[in-house]
Amino acid sequence: MMKYSEAAKLSAKDIKEKVAVLKTEMFNAKFSKHTVGVEKSHTKRALKKDIARLLTALNSKKN
Numbered sequence: 001m002m003k004y005s006e007a008a009k010l011s012a013k014d015i016k017e018k019v020a021v022l023k024t025e026m027f028n029a030k031f032s033k034h035t036v037g038v039e040k041s042h043t044k045r046a047l048k049k050d051i052a053r054l055l056t057a058l059n060s061k062k063n
Contacts, residue, residue, distance in 0.1 A: 002050050007057035015058045022051050 007015065026047040033044070 001046055002053055004053050004057060007054050008060070010054075010057070012058060012061055015054050015061075019051055019054050019058075022047050022054070026051070 010018070026044060029044050029047065033041075
């Protein structure tokens with residue numbers, strides 16, 4: 001889990017790369033939940049929150 005203060009220290013390019021990776025992980029978590037079943041059901045929620053933190057940090061850098 002990433003804190004906002006950690007996300008704010010990253011550059012815009014790094015944030016975009018990290019968001020892309022987390023979105024891929026979230027897709028895989030959703031896919032595996034419906035096919036196999038997930039051992040850790042909280043991962044999807046944690047990934048969504050991390051993506052939101054990164055996008056918030058990215059938007060604050062733009063302004």
